[in-house]
Amino acid sequence: MEQIHSGPMAGRTVLVTGATGGIGKATALGLATMGARLAIVGRDRGRTEGAAREIRAAGGGQVDAFVADLSAQSEVRRLAAELLQSLSRIDVLINNAGGYWHTRHVTADGLEHTFAVNHLAPFLLTNLLLDRLKRSAPARVVTVASNVQSLGRIDFADLQGEQSYSGGTAYNQSKLANVLFSYELARRLRATSVTANALHPGMVNTSWGAEDPALFQRLVVPFIRPFMKTPARGAATSIHVASAPELEQVTGRYFANGKPKRSSQRSYDEAAAARLWQVSADLVGLTAPTTSS
Incomplete structure (x- = not known):
């Protein structure tokens, strides 16, 4: 017999990408124990179903597992179709999946891996789920960024790092x-009851970058690990932005340590945001074909 859950998130469906470990899993766990129905996305079926079982066992109610490799646009589209078929509502979408790769990799779509996974995947997934979010409103889109956004710049002349590549530069970008993306989405959703916010989870002790680590990660991280946040503490801001009643109408903001703060000067460049949106839409095939010459 299914448990009837109560709690501040009871009756709400939350989707978390990259939820098989680290911050994503801790975020899903926190929201599940608040009564939310969870849909979690991971790359590996065994790990994703294992995480779903763990969340259920820890007091979460209904937890559905979905499997997709977000580096491939065909997989993002298949995932979106499966989610729309399975979930009659999506109250919160948490774009948490992401990673760091020291060397340049190219995806099945011929795109640079970091840009494809960290930016294009959430861009495409959010757009494909937007109508369902609007129908479920008040709803929220929460995107996990990082304070290194302050070091980033969008190199429109070399978005894919073909001319020169550095793992750090690609990640910061x-x-x-x-x-x-969050700020532009917030502007586009102004007339709706769907909010869009971004956040910095803090320096968290996870397996981030483990697939293809830089020298810094191999040499320095072991020494600073004891001072890093646990995944549960790292998830606190994601959980807060996803669930706090007082944030229901707060949109287009950047949060760190559970509080809104200013992001970098470059992040408020509306022309760059609009251009990035257009370029991203072209790269994922979301651009409506124009009939004018």
């Missing part, structure tokens, strides 16, 4: 893109 993708995290600035997360903030620009």
